[in-house]
Amino acid sequence: MFDPYILQQLAIGVSLGMIYALMAIGFTLIFGVLNVVNFAHGEVYTIGAFAGLMAITAFAPPLLVVLFIALAAGAFAGFGLERLAFRPFRRFSDEASLKSRAMREATLMSSLAMSIIAREAMELIFGSQFQSIDLAYLINKPIEIGPITIVNGDLIILAITLIMLGGLQWLLKKSPIGMSIRAVSNNALGAKYCGINTDRTIIFTFIIGSGMGALAGILVGLYYGAIFPAMGFTPGIKAFVAMVMGGLSSIPGAVVSAMILGLAESISTSFMPSVWSDMVAYAFLLATLIFFPQGLFGARRERV
Amino acid sequence: MSKPLFIKLLLLVIVFAVVPFALEGLGKGYYYQIATLAFVFMLLAASLHLVTGVAGLLHLGHASLYGVGAYVAALLGSKYGIGFTYGLPLAGIGAAFVAFLVALPTMRLMSIYFAVATLGIGQMLFLVFQNWVDVTNGPNGVMLFDGIDLFGYAINSELGIYYVVAVVAAVSILILNRLSHSYYGNALRSLREDDQCTAAMGINVTVMKIQAFVISAFFAGIAGALWAYTTGYISPNDFNFSQSILILTMVVVGGLGSLPGVLIGALLLILLPEVLRYFGDIRNIIVGLLMFGAILFLPKGLFGEVNALNFARRILGSAWSEDNSEKGIGWK
Numbered sequence: 001m002f003d004p005y006i007l008q009q010l011a012i013g014v015s016l017g018m019i020y021a022l023m024a025i026g027f028t029l030i031f032g033v034l035n036v037v038n039f040a041h042g043e044v045y046t047i048g049a050f051a052g053l054m055a056i057t058a059f060a061p062p063l064l065v066v067l068f069i070a071l072a073a074g075a076f077a078g079f080g081l082e083r084l085a086f087r088p089f090r091r092f093s094d095e096a097s098l099k100s101r102a103m104r105e106a107t108l109m110s111s112l113a114m115s116i117i118a119r120e121a122m123e124l125i126f127g128s129q130f131q132s133i134d135l136a137y138l139i140n141k142p143i144e145i146g147p148i149t150i151v152n153g154d155l156i157i158l159a160i161t162l163i164m165l166g167g168l169q170w171l172l173k174k175s176p177i178g179m180s181i182r183a184v185s186n187n188a189l190g191a192k193y194c195g196i197n198t199d200r201t202i203i204f205t206f207i208i209g210s211g212m213g214a215l216a217g218i219l220v221g222l223y224y225g226a227i228f229p230a231m232g233f234t235p236g237i238k239a240f241v242a243m244v245m246g247g248l249s250s251i252p253g254a255v256v257s258a259m260i261l262g263l264a265e266s267i268s269t270s271f272m273p274s275v276w277s278d279m280v281a282y283a284f285l286l287a288t289l290i291f292f293p294q295g296l297f298g299a300r301r302e303r304v
Numbered sequence: 305m306s307k308p309l310f311i312k313l314l315l316l317v318i319v320f321a322v323v324p325f326a327l328e329g330l331g332k333g334y335y336y337q338i339a340t341l342a343f344v345f346m347l348l349a350a351s352l353h354l355v356t357g358v359a360g361l362l363h364l365g366h367a368s369l370y371g372v373g374a375y376v377a378a379l380l381g382s383k384y385g386i387g388f389t390y391g392l393p394l395a396g397i398g399a400a401f402v403a404f405l406v407a408l409p410t411m412r413l414m415s416i417y418f419a420v421a422t423l424g425i426g427q428m429l430f431l432v433f434q435n436w437v438d439v440t441n442g443p444n445g446v447m448l449f450d451g452i453d454l455f456g457y458a459i460n461s462e463l464g465i466y467y468v469v470a471v472v473a474a475v476s477i478l479i480l481n482r483l484s485h486s487y488y489g490n491a492l493r494s495l496r497e498d499d500q501c502t503a504a505m506g507i508n509v510t511v512m513k514i515q516a517f518v519i520s521a522f523f524a525g526i527a528g529a530l531w532a533y534t535t536g537y538i539s540p541n542d543f544n545f546s547q548s549i550l551i552l553t554m555v556v557v558g559g560l561g562s563l564p565g566v567l568i569g570a571l572l573l574i575l576l577p578e579v580l581r582y583f584g585d586i587r588n589i590i591v592g593l594l595m596f597g598a599i600l601f602l603p604k605g606l607f608g609e610v611n612a613l614n615f616a617r618r619i620l621g622s623a624w625s626e627d628n629s630e631k632g633i634g635w636k
Contacts, residue, residue: 085596088600106599106603108416108419109556109595112595113593113596114592114596116546116549116588116591116592117596120586121589123588124586124589237427240420241424244420275431275434275435276431278431279431282425285420286409286421286424286425289410289420289421293413293417
């Protein structure tokens with residue numbers, strides 16, 4: 001029926017898409033509540049990978065513990081990031097400055113500055129090469145299913161992403177903090193007048209989003225066996241592309257777009273050299289911005 | 305002597321007499337390299353200033369257009385034997401042409417979407433530099449052995465090269481200065497503040513944005529050609545995303561919308577890492593901290609736009625007050 005090679009690529013594409021989805025959720029949540037883009041999200045992903053790596057080299061815990069450590073490190077990084085790069089620029093809370101372009105671009109550039117500082121600091125501490133990882137932790141043991149071979153990492157990534165997505169849906173729909181996140185992203189000022197603590201909500205949004213980004217980082221690090229300080233840049237851009245394609249504030253849209261992006265990228269390697277596969281994501285970005293300014297799934301949003 | 309004239313003369317004397325004299329005195333190629341690097345980046349920052357500072361379009365791919373200029377100059381020079389005289393304007397035109405193609409679809413996008421689109425385009429061009437091995441020679445870069453050859457006169461001495469770079473950069477910056485302090489610049493500033501209002505006043509916003517973007521790319525291409533000819537070797541990593549951010553940092557630290565501030569910012573960010581060379585690897589962290597500190601504590605930059613406009617008004621105002629024609633120009 002299908003060429004086994006294509007099936008193989010599809011399996012890889014699903015894993016890639018899941019990773020992009022985990023990161024894109026962080027972008028989408030933060031954009032939802034603050035209306036700004038967090039350019040340091042890629043560095044949170046790297047921090048997650050390095051936190052996991054340090055845990056492995058320090059006391060070799062089981063894999064699940066490593067993942068929790070990465071999650072915690074990401075949450076902590078998100079908290080610090082919000083305090084340093086976003087909080088100081090939220091001094092004015094009236095509606096005009098919340099929507100003003102100057103404010104948005106100030107936070108954009110401060111998060112960019114934070115990402116430079118974090119990446120350079122990591123290069124200084126760990127060096128810019130690939131880090132060596134204990135081979136026992138790598139999640140690339142092959143498993144044969146019929147004609148194709150996948151690795152156990154594909155299954156682990158699939159399972160963790162599904163758990164995280166389910167947990168997020170529960171959190172956003174049922175828990176008080178999730179409901180306040182949705183309220184703030186719907187209308188920040190209105191939520192404030194209804195007695196929701198917007199500052200606390202924003203911090204929680206950063207913690208949740210950054211935790212998921214950091215989890216994606218350690219999963220990719222163990223999947224490919226490559227952890228280095230600049231690793232967050234490309235996935236960060238791709239997750240951003242997924243967010244834009246999904247219509248900016250829609251989480252299901254971002255997840256579906258991330259899957260499309262991952263699949264397109266892995267399938268594209270059968271038509272062109274793999275060095276060009278990054279081009280696919282950028283082409284998708286431009287095509288979306290030009291032809292579907294509302295996003296593929298048409299969520300509400302201001303004019304572009 | 306009026307004060308504005310004095311400032312102009314002082315700058316000319318510093319650039320064309322004091323600095324070369326000091327460089328001859330120091331007598332090492334290393335200092336000449338820093339001086340040309342400073343000129344290249346001052347020109348880059350001044351060209352980004354027109355797009356990001358004056359027209360208010362956050363541009364995150366400027367280094368890739370600079371790269372287009374550098375590759376055009378280097379490839380024309382090394383493969384087709386077209387020297388500096390024609391290579392320099394052709395590099396600018398090449399970069400401007402790429403920018404025009406890029407601008408056609410993206411210019412309707414607003415703030416953050418424009419920023420992301422330019423980031424994407426910058427990365428695409430970077431991928432082309434790195435992976436189109438047949439033409440760009442891939443990650444190995446392009447070597448350019450010819451020296452600067454100006455209308456048949458070969459310029460080989462370091463001092464001569466310094467003068468060529470300084471003259472080209474100074475003339476380009478002068479043009480950018482006149483552009484950003486004119487009615488044209490004021491129209492760009494107005495579309496930065498409120499593009500809907502500007503459109504209602506009868507200014508074609510999209511065309512203005514495309515023009516500013518293309519002009520800025522032209523000068524970035526010129527800077528690229530200067531870089532290719534002074535170093536003799538270019539590689540894709542000279543034009544990656546972090547270079548775009550470095551140029552953007554110069555503009556932000558210096559002051560968005562202020563040309564003198566942007567030049568100060570460029571000088572600071574080129575000279576500071578050289579001064580801090582003994583600190584080794586932390587100099588990139590210092591660049592990041594400087595950018596963060598500038599956004600947090602100096603939101604208007606080192607030499608803010610209002611100061612810069614007052615400065616320009618004093619200099620241009622003296623010329624305007626002498627103009628007694630009926631129409632009357634400039635600020636009252």
